[in-house]
Amino acid sequence: MFTEFLYVCRDKGLKISMTEWITFMEALDKGLAHSSLEGFYNLGRMILVKTESDFDKFDIAFMEYFKNIKMGEELPADIMKFLDKGDMDTSNLNKDVYSFDTTRDMEETKRMFRERITEQKEEHNGGNYWIGTSGGSAFGHNGRNPGGLRVSGKTGMRSAFQVMGERKYADFRHDKTLDIRQFQVAFRKLRQFSTKLEVPRTELDLDKTIDSTCNNGGYLKLEFDKPRKNSVKLLLLFDCGGTMLPFSELCNDLFQAVHKANHFKDVKTYYFHNCIYSKVYKDAECEMGDWVDLDYIFKHTDKDYKVIIVGDAQMAPEELFDLNGNYRGPNDGRSGYEWNKLFRSKYKKAIWLNPRFHGSLNQLGWMESERTLAEIYDMFPLTVDGLKDGIKKLMAPR
Amino acid sequence: MLDMKFTGSKEYVASPELMAAVDVARALEKPLLIKGEPGTGKTMLAEAISKAFDMPLYIWNIKSTTKAQDGLYVYDTIQRLYDSQFGEEGVDDIKRYIKLGKLGEAFKSEEQVILLIDEIDKADLEFPNDLLWELDKMEFYIHETKETIKAATRPIVIITSNAEKELPDAFLRRCIFHYISFPEKEEMEEIVGVHFENIDENLLKHAMDTFYWIREIKEVRKKPSTSELIDWLNALMLGGIDPETIRTKLPFLGVLIKKDEDIEVVKKRRIL
Numbered sequence: 001m002f003t004e005f006l007y008v009c010r011d012k013g014l015k016i017s018m019t020e021w022i023t024f025m026e027a028l029d030k031g032l033a034h035s036s037l038e039g040f041y042n043l044g045r046m047i048l049v050k051t052e053s054d055f056d057k058f059d060i061a062f063m064e065y066f067k068n069i070k071m072g073e074e075l076p077a078d079i080m081k082f083l084d085k086g087d088m089d090t091s092n093l094n095k096d097v098y099s100f101d102t103t104r105d106m107e108e109t110k111r112m113f114r115e116r117i118t119e120q121k122e123e124h125n126g127g128n129y130w131i132g133t134s135g136g137s138a139f140g141h142n143g144r145n146p147g148g149l150r151v152s153g154k155t156g157m158r159s160a161f162q163v164m165g166e167r168k169y170a171d172f173r174h175d176k177t178l179d180i181r182q183f184q185v186a187f188r189k190l191r192q193f194s195t196k197l198e199v200p201r202t203e204l205d206l207d208k209t210i211d212s213t214c215n216n217g218g219y220l221k222l223e224f225d226k227p228r229k230n231s232v233k234l235l236l237l238f239d240c241g242g243t244m245l246p247f248s249e250l251c252n253d254l255f256q257a258v259h260k261a262n263h264f265k266d267v268k269t270y271y272f273h274n275c276i277y278s279k280v281y282k283d284a285e286c287e288m289g290d291w292v293d294l295d296y297i298f299k300h301t302d303k304d305y306k307v308i309i310v311g312d313a314q315m316a317p318e319e320l321f322d323l324n325g326n327y328r329g330p331n332d333g334r335s336g337y338e339w340n341k342l343f344r345s346k347y348k349k350a351i352w353l354n355p356r357f358h359g360s361l362n363q364l365g366w367m368e369s370e371r372t373l374a375e376i377y378d379m380f381p382l383t384v385d386g387l388k389d390g391i392k393k394l395m396a397p398r
Numbered sequence: 399m400l401d402m403k404f405t406g407s408k409e410y411v412a413s414p415e416l417m418a419a420v421d422v423a424r425a426l427e428k429p430l431l432i433k434g435e436p437g438t439g440k441t442m443l444a445e446a447i448s449k450a451f452d453m454p455l456y457i458w459n460i461k462s463t464t465k466a467q468d469g470l471y472v473y474d475t476i477q478r479l480y481d482s483q484f485g486e487e488g489v490d491d492i493k494r495y496i497k498l499g500k501l502g503e504a505f506k507s508e509e510q511v512i513l514l515i516d517e518i519d520k521a522d523l524e525f526p527n528d529l530l531w532e533l534d535k536m537e538f539y540i541h542e543t544k545e546t547i548k549a550a551t552r553p554i555v556i557i558t559s560n561a562e563k564e565l566p567d568a569f570l571r572r573c574i575f576h577y578i579s580f581p582e583k584e585e586m587e588e589i590v591g592v593h594f595e596n597i598d599e600n601l602l603k604h605a606m607d608t609f610y611w612i613r614e615i616k617e618v619r620k621k622p623s624t625s626e627l628i629d630w631l632n633a634l635m636l637g638g639i640d641p642e643t644i645r646t647k648l649p650f651l652g653v654l655i656k657k658d659e660d661i662e663v664v665k666k667r668r669i670l
Contacts, residue, residue: 019571023426032422039418046419047426050570052433052577181564184523 002028005065009048012061016048023047037066182384183257190306190391191230191263203227233266234258235301235347239311240286241274247355250382251310254353268301274315275325275369277339278332288329294339298346306394307350309377313370314356320369337372344376351390357381410439410446411589419576420447426574429515429533429555431565434578437623440558444514447554455512456553458500460520466528469501469515470538471547492542501529505536505549513553519560526569534572581624583610593628594635601641605631608645612654617663622654630654 002025009016024047033039041062049058201224208223215221236258238244238251258267270280270292279291319325320336334342344350352373357380358364362371373379378393380386404412404420412420420443423430432440448455458469474495482489498506504513518526532538533555537548557573559565581589583606590602609630613621622630633650643649648668655661 015567017567017571023428027422027426030425032425034418042415042418043422046415046422046574046576050431050573050575052579055577181523181566188523 005044005061008065009058009061012057012064014049014054014057014061020048183254183387184261186384186387186391187257187261188263189388190232190234190394201226230263230265231304232264233301233305234264234268235297235305235307236267236269237276237280237307237309237311238269238271238284239274239309239313240271240281240284241311241315243274243312243314244355247312247382250355254310254382254387266305268297268305270297272311273328274311275319275336275340276309276343277326277329277336278334279329286328291329294343301347303346303348305347307347308390308394309350309352310382311352311354312356313352313354313373313379315369317368320372340373340376349394349396350377351393352377352379353382353386353390354379355382357386404447404450410442411585411592412443412446413578413585416443416576416578419574423556423574424554427552429557429573431557431559431570431573431575432578433559433561433575435580435621435623436560437625438578438580439624440578441514441516444512444516444556444558447556448512451512451554453510453512453554454507455514456500456504456507457514457516459516460518460525462520462522464521464525466525466532467499469499469529470532471499471502471540472497473542493545496540496543498547501532502538502547504553505538505547507553508550510551511553513555515555515557517560518557519565524566527566530568530572580613586624586627589624590628590631594631597631597635598641601634601639601644602631604641604644605634608648609654611645612664615663615667618655618660620655620657620660626654626656 006016006021024044027033027043027047028040033043044062045055045058049055203225205223205225208225209221212221212223213219236255238255244251255269258264258269270282271284271286272280273286276294279293280297281287281291283290315336319327323331323333323335325331325336354370358367358370359381361367362374370379378390380390380393404417404424419430432443434440444455444457447453473492474497478489478492478495488494501513504511535548536552537546539546586606587602590597590606605627609622609627612618630650630653633653634644637649639649646668648664651661651664655664
């Protein structure tokens with residue numbers, strides 16, 4: 001039963017696993033849907049959907065599935081069977097309540113509502129016909145008619161279709177290219193355990209200690225080893241130019257992921273505006289004067305620092321090639337192109353992550369800057385896969 | 399047991415969807431994962447359930463350094479070594495040095511309990527995965543004493559998350575999920591009603607309007623939440639503020655907004 005619904009959900013992009021689906025079936029079997037469509041909706045959502053950003057997808061799937069049912073002839077029997085199932089809360093439910101016609105569609109319901117409202121002269125609560133509360137009529141609130149129309153009242157037992165129609169959770173939806181967890185998982189790969197480091201042997205080596213102690217006839221003999229520490233050092237550079245504005249959230253996620261991954265030996269972060277010149281900025285505001293010289297960075301980092309540059313590589317050709325291309329500061333005798341060449345030559349490994357990456361398309365004339373920079377650095381798109389590929393490059397032995 | 403239903407409590411206003419989620423989690427014996435903005439009462443929910451069902455509550459607060467093992471048990475080897483040096487009695491009894499964590503305590507309890515794993519997203523990325531077996535089977539094995547701790551009655555497990563980190567899929571698959579959205583005005587009035595018995599309606603109206611107005615300003619980085627509203631209302635009442643001036647003068651704004659730059663943003667926007 002409802003297997004079709006699983007596929008409608010999956011079709012809408014909800015990744016529902018077998019475990020979850022079986023749990024859902026078990027819950028229906030136990031009567032946890034309270035024999036109502038809104039119960040079905042709530043139950044389905046709490047078991048099958050695990051993030052609020054997917055609520056909207058669920059709403060759409062639900063609407064599509066149950067709309068078809070209302071038009072079809074075969075399935076309503078299924079639905080009725082499900083609605084007839086025993087309920088946990090039987091005290092205030094009886095067969096009588098479910099005697100309404102679930103196949104009536106919304107238009108029909110609305111038309112009937114308009115008719116009924118002209119007929120009705122007084123307050124009605126608990127019945128099956130008039131507009132009122134707590135009844136099985138198609139109209140009113142706190143009622144239990146699954147095809148009904150809610151008229152004001154509290155949002156307790158809203159008709160499922162009305163809730164769906166509101167698409168209340170559309171705002172939560174963000175089909176992000178990637179989320180911070182995926183970034184973090186990718187960064188886990190960026191580690192290199194080195195025992196060659198020149199550090200004192202300070203960590204107790206349990207296996208060796210046991211061996212030595214046994215050899216020593218049971219008298220304790222402690223053995224120490226060099227600590228296994230991640231030796232990866234990271235130098236991050238973010239482009240904060242105007243064209244990067246649409247990606248600020250993405251960059252922020254990446255930044256957060258790096259900083260939450262506390263397994264790096266060192267992380268240095270700097271910012272630049274469109275292109276790297278003789279100076280880079282200390283924070284994302286890129287205020288004039290709030291900068292350090294590249295020379296300073298060269299002095300304070302060694303060639304083993306892994307460099308990740310994040311930027312869209314979009315700029316006018318003169319910004320990259322002209323000796324006076326830097327309109328926000330000094331060029332100090334080199335063009336942006338030469339500064340980048342110099343910068344690249346100082347480190348063994350450097351990658352460029354580009355949120356607007358055009359790949360082979362950058363052969364087109366107007367993408368000269370991206371093409372040129374992609375020749376200097378290994379360029380990857382700023383996505384999970386791009387980051388993974390980039391990190392592979394950073395970790396490659398050569 | 400199933401006829402017991404969660405209907406909120408005197409101090410806690412629960413939406414019907416939330417109450418249904420609690421019931422479903424109990425019936426299916428699955429952990430209930432609660433997500434939502436800070437200040438929507440995630441932690442208070444467990445207290446309310448504990449009161450409503452009259453069951454003891456075990457709270458396991460998760461920190462960034464918490465390991466899954468901490469919740470199960472800790473073998474206090476140092477204490478044992480120390481005791482042995484001074485010839486204490488019972489050093490050969492390892493059991494004396496096994497200290498159960500919150501999860502262990504909850505499992506060992508004779509009666510059914512509520513176990514709150516608070517802010518699970520604070521811990522390491524893989525932390526939730528390390529608890530899969532224990533939460534599924536409600537048991538764990540103590541190697542040192544060759545003993546299995548198994549829950550006699552499954553605790554009701556409530557897990558909260560501030561969405562600081564995304565949780566692993568394998569973990570999510572086993573949970574019932576509920577998202578507490580920020581309360582709408584109507585609901586908020588109900589919540590305020592729980593905290594203040596008699597509040598001047600005019601004051602409440604103006605304060606609420608201003609509160610929701612501030613929340614709508616996109617530039618405000620840290621949006622004020624329920625607890626800040628409650629504190630602010632308290633301040634407004636104690637300060638004897640004229641309700642009509644709330645929106646224009648924004649008294650005690652610091653109670654509502656904690657960041658300097660946010661205060662600047664709000665002040666710039668106010669109607670004079």
